[in-house]
Amino acid sequence: MFCELQALKSESIDVRGRRSPLDRRSFLKCALASGAALGLSEAAHSATGIAAEAGQQKQDDSQFVVEAKFYQKLQNRKIKCKLCPRECTVGDKERGYCGVRENRGGIYYTLVHSRVCAAHVDPVEKKPLFHYLPGTVAFSLATAGCNVNCKFCQNWDISQARPEQIPAEYAPPQRIVELAKQYSCPTIAYTYSEPVVFSEFLMDVADAGHEAGIRSVVVSNGYMQEEALKAAYGKMDAVKIDLKAFTESYYSKVVTGQLKPVLDSLVTLKKMGKWTEIVYLVIPTLNDGDQEFRGLAQWIKTNLGADVPLHFTQYHPEYLLKNLPITPVETLERAKAIADAEGLHYVYIGNVPGHPAQNTYCPQCRRMLVERVGFTASQMLIQKGGCPFCHHPIPGVWHI
Amino acid sequence: MMNTMHIASRRDFLKKALSGAAVLGAGGGTGLLAAAEQGAAGAKSRVAIAHDALLRGAGSTPGSSVDARRMLALLDRAMQALFDRDHAIEAWKKLVRPGELVGVKVNTLGGRGISTNPQLVEAICERLQEAGIKAGEIVVWDRETEELERAGFHVAENGNGVQCYGTDRVDYEQELVMHGSVGSRLSKILTQRSNVLINVPVLKDHDGAGVTIALKNMYGVIHNPNKYHPNGCDPYIADLNMLPEIRSRMRLCICDATTAMYEGGPAYKPEHSWKNNALLVSQDPVALDYTGWQIIERKRAEKGLKTLEAEERAPRYIATAADQEHRLGTNDPKRITTVEA
Numbered sequence: 001m002f003c004e005l006q007a008l009k010s011e012s013i014d015v016r017g018r019r020s021p022l023d024r025r026s027f028l029k030c031a032l033a034s035g036a037a038l039g040l041s042e043a044a045h046s047a048t049g050i051a052a053e054a055g056q057q058k059q060d061d062s063q064f065v066v067e068a069k070f071y072q073k074l075q076n077r078k079i080k081c082k083l084c085p086r087e088c089t090v091g092d093k094e095r096g097y098c099g100v101r102e103n104r105g106g107i108y109y110t111l112v113h114s115r116v117c118a119a120h121v122d123p124v125e126k127k128p129l130f131h132y133l134p135g136t137v138a139f140s141l142a143t144a145g146c147n148v149n150c151k152f153c154q155n156w157d158i159s160q161a162r163p164e165q166i167p168a169e170y171a172p173p174q175r176i177v178e179l180a181k182q183y184s185c186p187t188i189a190y191t192y193s194e195p196v197v198f199s200e201f202l203m204d205v206a207d208a209g210h211e212a213g214i215r216s217v218v219v220s221n222g223y224m225q226e227e228a229l230k231a232a233y234g235k236m237d238a239v240k241i242d243l244k245a246f247t248e249s250y251y252s253k254v255v256t257g258q259l260k261p262v263l264d265s266l267v268t269l270k271k272m273g274k275w276t277e278i279v280y281l282v283i284p285t286l287n288d289g290d291q292e293f294r295g296l297a298q299w300i301k302t303n304l305g306a307d308v309p310l311h312f313t314q315y316h317p318e319y320l321l322k323n324l325p326i327t328p329v330e331t332l333e334r335a336k337a338i339a340d341a342e343g344l345h346y347v348y349i350g351n352v353p354g355h356p357a358q359n360t361y362c363p364q365c366r367r368m369l370v371e372r373v374g375f376t377a378s379q380m381l382i383q384k385g386g387c388p389f390c391h392h393p394i395p396g397v398w399h400i
Numbered sequence: 401m402m403n404t405m406h407i408a409s410r411r412d413f414l415k416k417a418l419s420g421a422a423v424l425g426a427g428g429g430t431g432l433l434a435a436a437e438q439g440a441a442g443a444k445s446r447v448a449i450a451h452d453a454l455l456r457g458a459g460s461t462p463g464s465s466v467d468a469r470r471m472l473a474l475l476d477r478a479m480q481a482l483f484d485r486d487h488a489i490e491a492w493k494k495l496v497r498p499g500e501l502v503g504v505k506v507n508t509l510g511g512r513g514i515s516t517n518p519q520l521v522e523a524i525c526e527r528l529q530e531a532g533i534k535a536g537e538i539v540v541w542d543r544e545t546e547e548l549e550r551a552g553f554h555v556a557e558n559g560n561g562v563q564c565y566g567t568d569r570v571d572y573e574q575e576l577v578m579h580g581s582v583g584s585r586l587s588k589i590l591t592q593r594s595n596v597l598i599n600v601p602v603l604k605d606h607d608g609a610g611v612t613i614a615l616k617n618m619y620g621v622i623h624n625p626n627k628y629h630p631n632g633c634d635p636y637i638a639d640l641n642m643l644p645e646i647r648s649r650m651r652l653c654i655c656d657a658t659t660a661m662y663e664g665g666p667a668y669k670p671e672h673s674w675k676n677n678a679l680l681v682s683q684d685p686v687a688l689d690y691t692g693w694q695i696i697e698r699k700r701a702e703k704g705l706k707t708l709e710a711e712e713r714a715p716r717y718i719a720t721a722a723d724q725e726h727r728l729g730t731n732d733p734k735r736i737t738t739v740e741a
Binding site: 098162 | 510571623
């Protein structure tokens with residue numbers, strides 16, 4: 001999945017809590033392709049001595065293996081996964097499409113509980129969540145795996161890998177909470193790869209975090225079954241969904257998934273009262289038509305309301321889709337203009353540093369309320385959930 | 401009784417090195433066949449099938465292992481039949497040349513119940529050495545070292561003997577390779593430690609693909625096989641086999657059909673397996689898969705099971721592999737010569 005923006009302020013963290021700068025490869029990727037922080041840096045690994053370099057030293061897998069929560073047992077030791085709409089039927093000794101869940105003798109297991117392959121302290125704006133505690137940082141983590149295969153994935157080297165193929169460290173929920181506290185993070189973010197596939201871990205971390213007064217947010221594709229979504233994301237304090245396009249054909253060809261279940265998830269989140277923001281990665285020629293932008297904006301307004309923030313973000317060539325140019329800023333501005341015209345109140349442009357559409361404006365008096373420079377909220381004027389000038393309510397989670 | 405394969409003992413090395421030395425320099429510079437050429441218009445692909453009812457000895461029990469000497473003889477018969485040669489070594493010399501690095505890609509997902517037999521691999525390695533390949537230039541491999549061990553192989557990563565280990569020991573290439581629906585990282589064993597690929601799969605039912613034989617065995621070469629199981633693995637299997645790194649290296653497929661499965665795969669289900677005591681050998685992986693599929697269908701009919709087509713899981717990937725876009729071989733029975741050895 002395409003997740004977060006460049007991470008100039010990110011720091012890699014090992015599970016012993018030591019900071020390390022981004023390694024060169026991560027830096028380049030972040031700087032050039034606006035990629036997310038890419039796993040624990042090499043420096044972090046060498047410092048801990050815990051993680052095994054993939055392909056060189058066998059990790060003790062047993063500590064990461066926990067029975068999955070969402071599946072159904074079938075005959076002949078087969079199972080049907082009920083986590084995402086794919087509903088993989090998985091035979092004994094096989095894995096589901098995500099590559100991180102395995103049938104062992106008719107019982108389905110997640111292989112990535114507490115198996116953290118990326119951990120960073122990020123500005124929450126990097127998720128991006130613009131209406132959630134501006135100017136704060138989130139302890140951000142990932143495990144391997146994803147339940148789709150986007151051709152433009154910026155983090156494919158962890159999202160499209162099996163857990164045993166990439167370095168990871170054992171970091172149980174309580175340890176994650178300790179690290180979040182150590183780094184003064186009011187929030188833990190599940191991000192980078194696809195949190196759907198590590199739902200059990202996410203749920204346990206969220207519970208531990210809430211007991212310690214630390215919130216949780218998730219950055220997800222929303223390609224999830226309703227029951228699992230309610231159980232897992234019900235524990236979240238905010239959700240960012242990557243709505244990758246507004247056509248089924250795009251989801252089929254470019255994402256290897258389906259659109260409708262994602263739309264259903266957005267409606268479910270709305271009903272659950274979860275603060276939700278939407279990111280739409282605009283890719284030239286593939287999902288950048290006026291009709292698509294208009295249909296998207298109309299659907300959001302009708303089904304979710306005009307106050308749901310929508311972020312149009314810039315694509316950079318990566319993974320299996322390198323033949324298209326970087327999205328022109330004009331295209332993003334066109335998308336925003338259409339969504340604005342359809343009546344959405346908070347339409348942002350992302351991955352374009354310095355663009356004025358990174359800021360939050362009051363939809364009534366048009367005054368700027370949150371100014372953002374890069375991933376930093378340089379000015380935050382919202383008071384008591386509203387505009388200090390005209391007192392118009394501004395929806396979001398604004399204060400700790 | 402030999403139930404494990406010690407690939408790289410010093411004694412074996414010396415013995416094989418000596419026997420190999422006897423034929424070094426005697427090899428001719430014969431051209432190498434390619435599966436695609438066999439599948440070309442007018443040509444017929446050959447699939448040799450060799451049986452030995454006594455492979456496990458007279459009165460063998462279902463769980464008994466194969467006899468190594470009989471396995472070597474069975475392999476020889478298959479190779480002689482496939483290449484129409486009086487002596488097996490002549491066939492092997494058509495395949496490999498001294499100095500080449502040979503990867504023997506086995507299939508060990510099914511544990512001891514249904515994996516490539518170590519005895520068969522030992523026989524292959526012996527003949528490769530007699531054809532002029534040094535023991536240390538042969539690597540027997542699969543995805544995971546642990547799976548190789550569970551299937552009875554002894555790991556050997558150093559020394560002059562035949563090497564045996566999984567991709568987990570050397571990792572996958574960082575760069576992606578792509579063809580059609582497939583974008584994957586390849587095992588470094590394939591890309592860096594072999595320029596000849598001998599594909600040694602097993603013959604079994606597969607709940608997703610229909611059957612898994614030679615073409616699907618290449619799922620063990622990439623880092624993300626889990627992404628390629630939708631839609632009966634079609635067109636993923638065919639696209640994967642189109643990757644030049646695979647296609648240019650694969651010179652021979654030797655399907656270990658000594659134990660086969662007609663239902664319930666890919667995990668080993670003893671109740672759905674049978675002792676077939678046969679090898680299927682071909683240079684055309686499509687023809688071999690087609691032939692293997694028919695064997696499984698015959699067994700299913702014998703057991704009163706529906707056809708894979710009736711179960712809506714016919715291995716469509718075989719036709720895709722043979723189509724105009726892929727041309728990896730032929731699935732046309734009229735263009736497949738089956739040679740009973």
